[in-house]
Amino acid sequence: MTLRVGLFCSGGMSTSLIGSKMQKVYDAAQRDVKVTASDLSMIDEIGDDLDVIIIAPQINWAADQVKQQHPKAKVVPLTMQEFGQMDGKVIVDKLDNEGVTSNEG
DSSP: OOEEEEEEESSSHHHHHHHHHHHHHHHHTTOOEEEEEEEGGGHHHHGGGOSEEEEOGGGGGGHHHHHHHOTTSEEEEOOHHHHHTTOHHHHHHHHHHTTSSOSOO
16 A cells, blocks of 8 residues: 655745655655655645655644644654755655654565
8 A cells, every 4th residue: 555645845845856856765665655745735635645744844833733633644844954955865764763654665
C-alpha cells in the first residue's frame, strides 16, 4: 500500500522543490511512497487522504491545529535547519528515524 506524504508551507513553492527531491530519494530506493507539496490552504481539502503531513517551519504555528483536524495522519513539523537544507534525503531520514516510514521497498 502506498504511503501518502503531504508537505505543506505558506506558499507551496519551496515545498514543491523539497517534495520533488524527497520523491527522488524514495523512487531510487524503490519505496512505495507518494509525496505531494501544497499550500497550507489546501490541507482541509487533501489532509484526510494523507498518512503523513509535514509542516514547514514557516507554518509551525499551525501544527497543533493540523493534528486536531487530521488525527489519522502523523504530523511532522520541520525545523528551519531541516527545511533550509532543501535536501530530500534529510527529510526522508527524519521520517525514517521517527518511525513514520520504513526502509523497506
